[in-house]
Amino acid sequence: MGTPIIVVRDVSHAFPGHAVPALTHIDLEVRHGEFVAIIGPSGCGKTTLLNLMAGLLPLQGGTVTIDGGSPVCGHRSIAYMLARDALLPWLTTRQNAEFGAKVVGQRAVERRERAGLLLEKVGLASFENAYPKALSHGMRQRAALARTFCLRSPILLMDEPFGALDAQTKLQLEDTLLALWQDEQRTVVFITHDLSEAIALADRVIVMTSRPGRFSAVVEIPLARPRSIRALQKSHEFHDLYLTVWSALEGGVTA
Amino acid sequence: MTGIAPAEGAASVPPLAGRPASTLLEPSMMWLGRLLLIAAVGGVWQTLANRHLINPLFFGSPVGILGSLWSGLVVKRALLPALGWTVIATLLAFGLGSAAGVACGLLFAIYPAVGRFAEPFIMAFNALPRVALAPLFILWFGLGLVSKTAVGISLCFVILLSSTVAGTRGVDPDLQTLGRTLGIGGIQGFFHITLPSAIPTIFSGLRLGLVYALLGVVSAELIGSVNGIGVELSQFAGVFDTNGVFAVLVILAVVGGLATWLMNIIESRLLHWR
Numbered sequence: 001m002g003t004p005i006i007v008v009r010d011v012s013h014a015f016p017g018h019a020v021p022a023l024t025h026i027d028l029e030v031r032h033g034e035f036v037a038i039i040g041p042s043g044c045g046k047t048t049l050l051n052l053m054a055g056l057l058p059l060q061g062g063t064v065t066i067d068g069g070s071p072v073c074g075h076r077s078i079a080y081m082l083a084r085d086a087l088l089p090w091l092t093t094r095q096n097a098e099f100g101a102k103v104v105g106q107r108a109v110e111r112r113e114r115a116g117l118l119l120e121k122v123g124l125a126s127f128e129n130a131y132p133k134a135l136s137h138g139m140r141q142r143a144a145l146a147r148t149f150c151l152r153s154p155i156l157l158m159d160e161p162f163g164a165l166d167a168q169t170k171l172q173l174e175d176t177l178l179a180l181w182q183d184e185q186r187t188v189v190f191i192t193h194d195l196s197e198a199i200a201l202a203d204r205v206i207v208m209t210s211r212p213g214r215f216s217a218v219v220e221i222p223l224a225r226p227r228s229i230r231a232l233q234k235s236h237e238f239h240d241l242y243l244t245v246w247s248a249l250e251g252g253v254t255a
Numbered sequence: 256m257t258g259i260a261p262a263e264g265a266a267s268v269p270p271l272a273g274r275p276a277s278t279l280l281e282p283s284m285m286w287l288g289r290l291l292l293i294a295a296v297g298g299v300w301q302t303l304a305n306r307h308l309i310n311p312l313f314f315g316s317p318v319g320i321l322g323s324l325w326s327g328l329v330v331k332r333a334l335l336p337a338l339g340w341t342v343i344a345t346l347l348a349f350g351l352g353s354a355a356g357v358a359c360g361l362l363f364a365i366y367p368a369v370g371r372f373a374e375p376f377i378m379a380f381n382a383l384p385r386v387a388l389a390p391l392f393i394l395w396f397g398l399g400l401v402s403k404t405a406v407g408i409s410l411c412f413v414i415l416l417s418s419t420v421a422g423t424r425g426v427d428p429d430l431q432t433l434g435r436t437l438g439i440g441g442i443q444g445f446f447h448i449t450l451p452s453a454i455p456t457i458f459s460g461l462r463l464g465l466v467y468a469l470l471g472v473v474s475a476e477l478i479g480s481v482n483g484i485g486v487e488l489s490q491f492a493g494v495f496d497t498n499g500v501f502a503v504l505v506i507l508a509v510v511g512g513l514a515t516w517l518m519n520i521i522e523s524r525l526l527h528w529r
Contacts, residue, residue, distance in 0.1 A: 054436055074438010086429040090451045090528045103439050103447060131528040 005077075005155060005187050006030040006053060011062030013048055022048045024212040026062070032154075033185040037202035039192055039249065045213025046191045047159055053189065054080050054157050067155065076104065079153040083160040085140040087132040087147075094119060094128040097146040104151065111150060118146040122176050138169035142176065149180050156181075156188045162197065170194075174201060174229045182226055195249070199241050200229050207248045217248035312495055319498035320505065327487075327502055334487055338506060341472055341484040344400055345514075348407025349468040353461055356412040360419025360457075364449060365442075370420065377416065385409040386474045393479050403475035403483065407468040414467055418460025422453030455526055462518045469511055 008028040014021040022045040030036050038046045051057045053064055055071040055078075064070070067077035079100065087096045097119055101111035119125050122142040132140055141161065148156060161177075162170045174197060181188060192198050198205045199221055207217040221241060223232065232238045297317040303309045304316035311319065327334035363370030389406050396402040426449055434444045476485025484503055491499030 056432070056435060072438075073435045073440075076438075078436070080433075080436035082429055082432060084429050086427075086433040088430065088448070088451065090454075090526075099447075100437055103437050103443065133529065 003032055004029040005032045005067050006189065007063075007065040008049070008053070009063045009065075011049070011052060011059070011064060013045070013052060013057070013060050021212045023052075024214050026213075026215065028206070028215075030187055030189060033187055034204065035181060035188045035190065035202045036204050036206060037190045037192055037198035038206045038208060039195060039198045039245070040208030040213075041210055041249075042193060044208040044210035046208050048213065050157050050159050050189060050191050054078055056080075074104075075153075077153050078155050078157055079148045079151040081144060081148045081156065081158040081161045083163050085132070085137075085144040087140055087143055089132050092129050092131055093124055093135065093143050096132070096143050097124075097128075097150055100147050101150045101152075106150075106152065114150050115146065118149050118180075119143075121180060122146050138165055138173065141165060141169075141173060145173065145176065145180070149184070154186055156186055156190075158188065158190045160191050160193065163192065163194070170197070171229050171233075177201065178227060178229065195242060195245055196233075196238075199223075199238060199245060200227065200232050205245055207245060217245075219245050219248060311497070313497060315497035315501050320501040323496070323498040323502035324505060327499070328506075334484065334503070334506065337482055337484045337487045338510070340400065340482040341469075341476065342510065344404045344472040344483065345407060345465075345469045347400070347404045348472055349411055349465050351404070352408035352411025352468060353415045353464050355408070356415025356460075356464070357419050357457060359412075360416045360423065361450070363416075363420050364423035364453075365445060377413065380409075381413045381417070385413075385471060386478075389475045389478045392475070398479055398481045403472045403480055403485075406475040407471035410467040410471040411464040414464045415457070415460045418456050418463075419453060422456030422460075423449050425456060426452040455529065458518075458522050458526065462515060462522070465514050465518055466511060469507070469514065473507065 006029070008026055011023060011026040012021055013023040026049060028036075028049075038049065040046050048057065052059060053066060053071055055073040055075060059071070066075055069075065069077075071078075088099060091099060094115055097115040098111045101114065102108075106114075116125075116128075119128050122145055124139060124142050124146065127135060127139065132143070135143065141164075144161070148158075162173050165173065178201060188201075190198070190201060200223075202221055205219045205221060206215055207219065208214065209216045219241065223235075223237060223241070300309075300314075301317045304311045304314065304319075359373075363373070385406060388409055389402070392402040392405040396405060430448050430452065434440070434448045439447055472483070473485040473488075476483035477489050480486050484506065488500060488503040491497075491503060
């Protein structure tokens with residue numbers, strides 16, 4: 001613990017045709033095993049930052065170091081999870097769970113065992129032979145979660161993975177994510193526009209503002225682990241933190 | 256906290272059997288209705304022909320058509336070898352044309368520059384009514400199997416080419432992003448993501464291609480061939496045997512329908528995940 005696995009130094013990014021840069025002078029260090037949530041209004045550049053870390057966008061200014069190397073697509077240290085499930089419709093739940101691990105060359109025996117275990121943990125064991133069309137939204141995102149965790153990558157980059165789900169399903173999946181994360185202590189960078197989600201999950205919440213995209217506040221979340229998302233909904237500490245982050249989001253007040 | 260929430264119930268897809276259906280929409284009733292419609296149209300047609308309200312020389316009659324079918328397929332069996340040649344040419348045209356079309360389409364997907372280069376030529380060829388090539392093919396390849404197969408290929412090829420290209424271009428962007436983050440590009444990404452994504456579109460191309468292969472072959476036979484169902488058709492028409500013409504049309508409709516039905520079965524087997 002303590003050593004940064006992700007280092008972002010003075011990163012700026014502009015999209016052609018836009019006068020205001022998407023990101024200006026972003027600095028960020030994420031420690032091994034840390035869960036960082038980045039929150040901000042839509043268009044604040046949070047996904048751009050994530051995509052720069054994932055190597056999906058070329059760096060324009062500044063440096064990004066991922067596990068000691070430069071960010072490139074297919075970096076073995078990174079597992080990326082999208083807002084939509086991106087399940088391959090021609091594969092069964094199990095095959096989808098194994099897909100990522102398979103294409104990065106994980107041994108068949110190992111990935112089969114891991115996928116089986118993960119499907120059980122996300123509650124899809126009895127649906128392992130179903131095709132995505134037969135699954136609900138929540139179940140599909142669970143399968144995507146299993147696929148992401150089946151990769152042995154120490155870093156998870158998650159781009160609003162639960163953004164499209166209803167409130168109930170979202171809480172369930174947040175719990176599932178925390179349980180999986182707790183088991184394996186990976187580093188997570190989690191993009192969201194949902195305040196309570198960010199606070200409930202993360203060790204540290206970074207608040208971004210838009211035009212140009214920059215960090216306006218960083219709030220440490222001292223809530224004890226392991227956490228139960230459901231129990232947190234009734235906790236005073238949680239709601240105090242909510243107010244802190246909310247005011248940071250509104251006015252840029254640093255906590 | 257170790258408790259994992261259970262799956263949120265089974266997917267909300269109700270079984271099809273649970274659909275409330277009026278008895279009129281049940282398959283057996285549906286088929287009965289269709290048969291009744293055919294019988295009614297046939298009955299009216301036969302009555303009109305019997306009473307000479309329509310000229311049987313031009314319009315034939317259902318009984319006459321059945322007679323022609325009976326004689327052509329069962330008694331004299333003159334139509335059977337002709338049908339055989341047409342089916343062989345159609346299958347050849349379909350097989351070769353589809354294989355070439357899909358292969359070219361995949362080539363264009365892997366090397367987009369080649370696709371862009373070839374596009375105007377393909378478009379020009381596609382705009383050309385391919386049946387108009389039949390006289391040329393007959394000149395080159397004679398009146399046998401090859402010339403009509405060539406016409407069928409020329410139709411089938413372009414259909415499969417365009418559906419393959421459309422399929423490989425219509426890949427879900429999320430799947431492409433997933434592939435990129437996993438670092439699979441080039442051939443690996445092609446086989447894992449692009450090709451499977453394109454299969455449904457390629458399949459609708461195949462279904463259309465089969466029908467067009469038959470169309471191309473029969474058209475070429477009408478223009479000139481030594482054998483085939485199209486030859487029989489033009490001979491019947493030439494001697495004002497209208498019942499014979501209708502008999503051939505019935506056969507063609509049945510063959511085309513069977514082919515489409517077969518393709519649907521193969522498709523539902525292969526694309527059961529849809």
